[in-house]
Amino acid sequence: MNMKTIIKYVTFLIFTILIFSACNNNEGSQSVFGYDELPKIFFTTWAANQSVVKDSIISYSPFVSPADGATYKWTLDGVVISTEKNLKYKAIKDIGAYDFRFDVERHGLSTYRKALLNVTDLPSTTNVIIY
Numbered sequence: 001m002n003m004k005t006i007i008k009y010v011t012f013l014i015f016t017i018l019i020f021s022a023c024n025n026n027e028g029s030q031s032v033f034g035y036d037e038l039p040k041i042f043f044t045t046w047a048a049n050q051s052v053v054k055d056s057i058i059s060y061s062p063f064v065s066p067a068d069g070a071t072y073k074w075t076l077d078g079v080v081i082s083t084e085k086n087l088k089y090k091a092i093k094d095i096g097a098y099d100f101r102f103d104v105e106r107h108g109l110s111t112y113r114k115a116l117l118n119v120t121d122l123p124s125t126t127n128v129i130i131y
Helices: 002-025
Strands: 038-041 049-053 056-062 062-063 070-076 081-084 087-090 098-105 107-121
Touching: 038 107, 049 087, 081 087
Parallel strands: 049 107
Antiparallel strands: 038 062, 056 087, 070 081, 070 098, 098 107
């Protein structure tokens, strides 16, 4: 073999190794969120106006992304009813309209979803109870 052929083979070999080693990074296939990225809230069902029957259980399981380092707060008329991500709460005994809100805070950044929760004494076809 002459020197030119050897240089070609060595160059090809180095190039091939570099290509395969760059493609073998499994960490790059995982989602990475910035420290200062605002969390997003997703619900399968959420409406600005919601109706529930008094004494019924309201239940929500939101999806939050990114969720690392996030804290949660559910409020009803400004009163904290839960600090868990998923909510199971017995609806109010008093009939009326209430401000209902879900807040997420992550590394000092916060976002929320809010609704008007109408508590009734009779079932209606517009009740939103999610399990």
